[in-house]
Amino acid sequence: MTSPLAAGARPPCAGTLREGVVASLALVPSVFVYGTVFGGLAVQAGLTVAQVLGMSLLVFAGASQFVAVPMLVGGAPAVAIVVTTYVVNMRHYLMAATLAPSFRGFRRVWLALIAHLINDESFAVVVARSRPPDPWIYLGSALAICGAFVVGVAVGVALGGLVSEPERYGLDFAFPAVFLALVAVQLRHRADWLVAIGAAVVAVALALMLPGNWHIVVTGLVVSVVAARLLPVDEADRQEEPTA
Amino acid sequence: MRSDVWLVIVGMAAATYLTRAPMFLALARRPLPPRVRLWLRLVPLAVLPALAMPLVLVRDGHLALGWTNPALWGAAVVFVLAARRVNLLASVAAAVAVVALLRAVA
Numbered sequence: 601m602t603s604p605l606a607a608g609a610r611p612p613c614a615g616t617l618r619e620g621v622v623a624s625l626a627l628v629p630s631v632f633v634y635g636t637v638f639g640g641l642a643v644q645a646g647l648t649v650a651q652v653l654g655m656s657l658l659v660f661a662g663a664s665q666f667v668a669v670p671m672l673v674g675g676a677p678a679v680a681i682v683v684t685t686y687v688v689n690m691r692h693y694l695m696a697a698t699l700a701p702s703f704r705g706f707r708r709v710w711l712a713l714i715a716h717l718i719n720d721e722s723f724a725v726v727v728a729r730s731r732p733p734d735p736w737i738y739l740g741s742a743l744a745i746c747g748a749f750v751v752g753v754a755v756g757v758a759l760g761g762l763v764s765e766p767e768r769y770g771l772d773f774a775f776p777a778v779f780l781a782l783v784a785v786q787l788r789h790r791a792d793w794l795v796a797i798g799a800a801v802v803a804v805a806l807a808l809m810l811p812g813n814w815h816i817v818v819t820g821l822v823v824s825v826v827a828a829r830l831l832p833v834d835e836a837d838r839q840e841e842p843t844a
Numbered sequence: 845m846r847s848d849v850w851l852v853i854v855g856m857a858a859a860t861y862l863t864r865a866p867m868f869l870a871l872a873r874r875p876l877p878p879r880v881r882l883w884l885r886l887v888p889l890a891v892l893p894a895l896a897m898p899l900v901l902v903r904d905g906h907l908a909l910g911w912t913n914p915a916l917w918g919a920a921v922v923f924v925l926a927a928r929r930v931n932l933l934a935s936v937a938a939a940v941a942v943v944a945l946l947r948a949v950a
Contacts, residue, residue, distance in 0.1 A: 633933045646845040651853060658857035663888070667895055668856060678848050682855035688891050689863040694884040696867035697876050704871055715865040770944030773918050777939040779896035780919055781926035786889055795889045803894035807902050815898060820891035827890070828883035 604710035620722075620740020623729055627721045628748040634662055635752020640760030641666075641774050645673045649757050656753040660716065660746065663782060664688040667816075670775045676813040684813065687820045695723045702735045717742035791831050799823045914946035 635656070642652040647669065655665055664685045671681045695718050703711060722741035726733040763769065783796055799819050806815035875881070900915045901908055909916075922939035926932070 630932065633931075637933060637936065647849065648845075651849050654850070655853045655856065658853060659860050661860050663892075664856065664860065668852065670899065672846065672849060672852060675846070678852045678855060681852050682859050684891075685856040686859035686863065687887065689860045690887050691884055692860070692863035693867055694876065694881060696864055700868050700871045703868070708869065711869050711871075712865060715868040716861060718864045718868065768944070768947075770914075770918070770940040770942075770947060773915060773943040774936055774940050776896040776899040776915065777918060777922040777936040778932070779892045779899075780922045780939075781932050781935045783889065783892040783896070784923050784926035785929070786892075787927065792889055795886055796893045799890040800893040800897040804897050804901050804907070807898035808905065808907065816891065816894045819894035820887055823890040823894070824883055824886040827886050828879060831882060831886075833878040833882055 604706050604714075616734055616736035617740040619729075620725070620734075620737035620742075621744045622740075623725050623737065624722065624741040624744040627725070628744060631721060631745050631748040632752035632755075635749040636756035636759065637774065637778070638662060638665055638669075639753035639756025639758075640763075641756075641771060642669050643757050643760035644763060644771055645669050647672070649761075652757050653750075653753060656750055659685070660719070660749070661685075661689050661692075662749065663779075666775060666778050670772075671813050674813065680813050680817070684816050687817050691720075692718050695720070698727070699723070699733055699735075699738060702733045702738070706735070714739065714742070717746055719745055721745045791827070795823060795827045798827070912950065914943045914950065917946060918943035 638656070639652055642655075642665075643649065647655075655668070659665055659668075667684055667688055668681050671684065696715065699718070703714065706714070717739075719742065722738055722745050725741045726738040729737055763771070787793055787796060802823055803815050803819040806818055809815075810818070876884070896919070900919045901913075903913070918939040921942050922935050925935035925938055930938075
């Protein structure tokens with residue numbers, strides 16, 4: 601394998617890749633479990649093992665994958681699912697823009713690969729450890745998190761095949777439950793509550809009127825745009841917890 | 845299961861890569877404007893309730909706000925537990941158990 605670095609670029613500081621892995625170990629169990637829950641529920645919902653693993657490797661963005669499964673089952677149009685995925689994952693722009701300057705000197709092919717590994721947990725790890733973010737700590741963390749997620753999904757797929765009649769055990773409710781848990785940990789300030797409650801009300805109203813699950817994208821964009829216009833900008837840089 | 849699952853997965857993969865790669869490959873030196881950062885931070889806060897609450901409150905195209913809707917109780921349980929920083933799996937499992945129980949007695 602060729603070096604990811606272009607000629608003349610700064611080599612990694614000793615041990616930073618390993619530091620990234622070690623710093624992420626505290627998050628590995630929860631990412632593993634998150635993957636397991638997804639793998640199990642997705643198989644239960646009727647996706648094949650190959651589809652569940654393929655989605656996890658190709659998309660590698662937990663929240664949007666959780667979003668897609670009930671939409672697939674519920675017969676939402678393909679375009680609605682893809683657009684919803686895009687909106688759910690738009691937060692990556694923020695992380696990519698913050699990380700990018702640290703990766704000057706990396707070959708473009710490697711940048712294209714590393715970009716695929718951008719995830720909330722590794723971003724939180726690297727930003728907490730180094731300013732500007734150290735690319736090697738980030739890379740080590742991304743490998744640990746990605747590994748934990750994919751292995752978790754594989755285990756979940758194996759376990760998920762064991763349960764029959766998921767509705768009887770309330771397992772279909774696990775999808776909204778995951779979304780609500782992800783919201784609950786992000787609500788810190790009054791503005792967060794206003795946005796979340798506003799989105800809930802608008803989404804329920806639209807869901808009663810619009811076909812094909814379009815209420816998700818419409819609500820997500822309209823409520824976030826309105827809130828971003830109205831709220832003071834100093835809300836922009838508050839520390840946030842990883843979402844998915 | 846429908847026949848276009850792989851098509852949807854490839855579309856999701858492309859859409860997601862489009863959120864990761866452009867800013868990263870551009871190696872932008874300047875950070876995004878504050879109001880854009882604020883907006884991007886708020887998107888998940890708006891999208892997640894928009895996903896969850898219709899699944900909880902809308903049944904067969906009608907609003908199900910009554911006490912007899914098991915999902916409403918499940919939602920309350922998972923929300924309170926997660927807000928108290930109980931871990932994700934335990935919060936979700938408790939909510940699922942409550943929903944299963946209420947469905948069984950209904």
